[in-house]
Amino acid sequence: MSEEVLRLEALRKVYKPGTPLEQEVLHGIDMHLCRGELCALVGPSGSGKSTLLNLIGLLDAPTAGELYLLGRPTRGLQDAARTRLRNEAIGFVFQFHHLIPAFSVLDNVLMPLMIRQGRPAAEHVERARGLLAEVGLEGFAARKASELSGGQQQRVAIARALVTHPALLLADEPTGNLDSRTADAVFELFRRFNARFGCAVLVVTHDPRLAAGCQRQIELVDGRLITYKA
Numbered sequence: 001m002s003e004e005v006l007r008l009e010a011l012r013k014v015y016k017p018g019t020p021l022e023q024e025v026l027h028g029i030d031m032h033l034c035r036g037e038l039c040a041l042v043g044p045s046g047s048g049k050s051t052l053l054n055l056i057g058l059l060d061a062p063t064a065g066e067l068y069l070l071g072r073p074t075r076g077l078q079d080a081a082r083t084r085l086r087n088e089a090i091g092f093v094f095q096f097h098h099l100i101p102a103f104s105v106l107d108n109v110l111m112p113l114m115i116r117q118g119r120p121a122a123e124h125v126e127r128a129r130g131l132l133a134e135v136g137l138e139g140f141a142a143r144k145a146s147e148l149s150g151g152q153q154q155r156v157a158i159a160r161a162l163v164t165h166p167a168l169l170l171a172d173e174p175t176g177n178l179d180s181r182t183a184d185a186v187f188e189l190f191r192r193f194n195a196r197f198g199c200a201v202l203v204v205t206h207d208p209r210l211a212a213g214c215q216r217q218i219e220l221v222d223g224r225l226i227t228y229k230a
């Protein structure tokens with residue numbers, strides 16, 4: 001049986017509870033993801049996709065329910081343990097890549113490892129250079145991130161997300177601001193790394209073509225999962 005990376009049980013999120021602006025955005029989400037799965041999360045604007053991704057990424061806490069990451073329950077974790085687990089287990093790719101513009105491309109890719117352990121080991125520098133070569137940016141390691149095009153910066157962000165060899169890769173509209181050819185190329189990288197590292201990939205996308213290219217599609221409507229295709 002495939003190893004389970006993520007399990008959500010009756011996950012709920014209420015924003016501003018106990019105030020007149022209280023809003024329940026997720027109404028009890030059950031799902032799981034196994035190693036090697038490439039899964040698209042689709043749904044209309046405002047349906048709660050980013051909220052769900054933030055909970056899964058341990059960037060925000062659920063109001064109720066439980067979230068297991070690598071078999072570990074996460075609800076009761078203190079901030080430091082939560083941050084450690086996030087850094088160990090999860091890679092993130094966002095629509096706006098949040099690179100540090102004045103840093104070199106190589107240092108941007110190494111950043112998650114530097115946060116974890118300070119100065120990176122030689123093997124990690126090699127790993128980062130290898131990932132840069134894989135995303136087609138071999139000659140760009142010493143360039144400043146700000147000197148790259150949007151598509152190139154997104155590829156740097158993918159290399160950065162993978163440098164820790166995460167069990168789970170989360171991507172929120174990673175191709176949202178790219179033209180369709182560049183978007184295809186970026187998505188192809190997800191497919192390749194998903195196959196290569198066997199990480200689980202969960203990608204939020206509005207692009208039905210890209211969603212159709214995933215093995216699984218999960219659809220969120222008004223805070224409920226209504227489609228669950230295996």
Ligand SMILES: Nc1ncnc2c1ncn2[C@@H]1O[C@H](COP(=O)(O)OP(=O)(O)OP(=O)(O)O)[C@@H](O)[C@H]1O
Pocket residue numbers: 015016023025043044045046047048049050051052
């Ligand atoms: N930090 C927050 N505080 C209060 N309400 C929020 C917060 N973040 C999101 N919401 C609300 O939760 C609902 C779902 O938002 P969310 O961003 O999760 O949807 P989405 O499906 O990702 O939308 P989109 O596709 O437009 O990015 C919206 O009504 C939004 O206003």
